[in-house]
Amino acid sequence: MPPTRTALISALIAVCLTGCGRAPELDATIPDGLRTADFPALVPIETLIDPLPGSLEQSEIELQKLQIRHENLRSRANRLNRPIVDEQTRARMRAGVAG
DSSP states (O other), X not given: OOHHHHHHHHHHHHHHHHTTSOOOOGGGGSOHHHHTOOOOOOOOHHHHSXXXXXXXXXXXXXXXXXXXXXXXXXXXXXXXXXXXSOHHHHHHHHHHHHO
């Protein structure tokens, strides 16, 4: 047999043999105190979520910053959508190609 085939068969046998091993006893890793413990109490999600820090003034400042950023991005998008070549240059180019 070629060496690659032998290596492949050896690897396949090794993989198959690992499936024959015993799985560790996971129940043995749980402490007795947890095994007999009650389930946790269910509480409303609102009690678990902390309110967001900050005041109304901070929120308004952040809103203003976002609005300014929005306006700047909109302005930039409008500038990028403008034609690259102005009409006079375009007319000269057309005349040069046509004539």
